[in-house]
Amino acid sequence: MRDQRAVVARSRPNEETVPATSLWTGRWRGRPVAAALVGLAVALSGCAGSSGAASSVAPRRTAPSETVPSEAAPEPSATPRPALPDPKAAIPKDPAKLARSLTGTVAELRRATDDWIRDGDPGKGLPPEPVVLLALQQQRLYRHLARNPEVASRTYAKLSKSLAAQAKDNVTAIRNLLSLVHPISGSAKFRVQPAKPADVLLGHFKYAERRFGVDWEILAAVMFVETKFGRVRSPSHTGAKGPMQFMPGTWAAYGMGGDIQDTRDALLAAANYLRASGAPRDYRRALYAYNHSWAYVDAVQLHARQIKRDIRNYYAYYNWQVYVVTTNGDRRLTGP
Structure with missing residues (x-):
């Protein structure tokens, strides 16, 4: 694995110095590994909230005897959408307010994702602003709940059954990964870059599934978890490289002659390695071979389960940002 600290590098430099970084020490394929803490919790992107409300046409007032030509009749008013969340806004502390914020954020994110899939092109370009900001807010909320277990338990009780189940999976996964992180002092430079378009990655995942029989969601x-969909480009402190964080020796055995930095090659190698390690018959065994940590295994399976339940969760995760845990607190490296 490697260091988790990149998100969508939309307006940030490709290389950034962080005063302190969080490294989680796990063991990767039998070797110690530093994993980048991909901020698997709540999206904390950094752009001022902008209005996302749909513009509505206000009908012109008419006198009782006045008629309006049919061609001039106003369009029916659209239901206004809430303003987009401000990535710097404080997270509510009260469980009831947290539950309302999470419920509204998830509902709006699903609607914005549907619009993106239907009217946009997830296979090209950047995601639309509503998806980025709402996914970021979702990540921020889950991250807050992961760090506050008692508040999280009280918040779950105020959510719908389906959203409570989703929240528990995400918060548990984030908490597992945070448990592997050890904030340290010092300076470190991290290379980040934008991820490949969401549907380009989806095509690679599904091709690897067809070739090796490993679920694309896994x-x-x-x-x-490894690199926030390829946004983290720095090697780990142990030398793991590329979007799937392979050690050179493991790559030589399973890389099939490909380029360790190439997204498609790396995904095929990962599927090849997981298949050789027991997948799809025993995903827990295979994932533990990939990274010797049960907390890691559980986190990957929880996120995969959410993607299987609703593909919109894949598009949400695609827009979650990269964090570094430092001795001075969390720092986000990518996003708006």
Whole structure:
């Protein structure tokens, strides 16, 4: 694995110095490994909130005797959407307010994702602003709940059954990964870059699934945890490289002659390695071979389960940002 600290590098430099970084020490394929803490919790992107409300046409007032030509009749008013969340706004502390914020954020994110899939092109370009900001807010909320277990328990009780189940999976996964992180002092430079378009990655995941029989959702969850879908480009302190964080020796055995830095090659190698390690018959065994930590295994499986339940969760995770845990607190490296 490697260091988790990159998100969508939309307006940030490709290389940034962080005063302190969080490294989680796990063991990767029998070797110590530093994993980048991909901020698997709540999206904390950094752009001022902008209005996302749909513009509505206000009908012109008319006198009782006045008629309005049919061609001039106003369009029916659209239901206004809430303003987009401000990534710097304080997270509510009260469980009831947290539950309302999470419920509204998830509902709006699903709607914005549907619009993106239907009217946009997830296979090209950057995600639309509503998806980025709402996914970021979702990540921020889950991250807050992961760090506050008692508040999280009280918040779950105020959510719908389905959203409570989703929240528990995400918060548990984030908490597991945070448990592997050890904030340290010092300076470190991290290279980040934008991820490949969401549907380009989806095509690679599904091709690897067809070739090796490993569920594409598992591959997506591994890449999400490892490098936030390829946004983190720095090697780990042990020398693991590329979007799937392979050690050179493991790559020589399973890379099939490909390029360790190439997204498609790395995904095929990961599927090849997981298949050789027991997948799909025993995903827990295979994932433990990939990274010797049961907390890691559980986190990957929880995220994969959410993607399987609703593909919109894949698009949400795609827009979660990269964090570094420092001795001075969390720092986000990518996002708006």
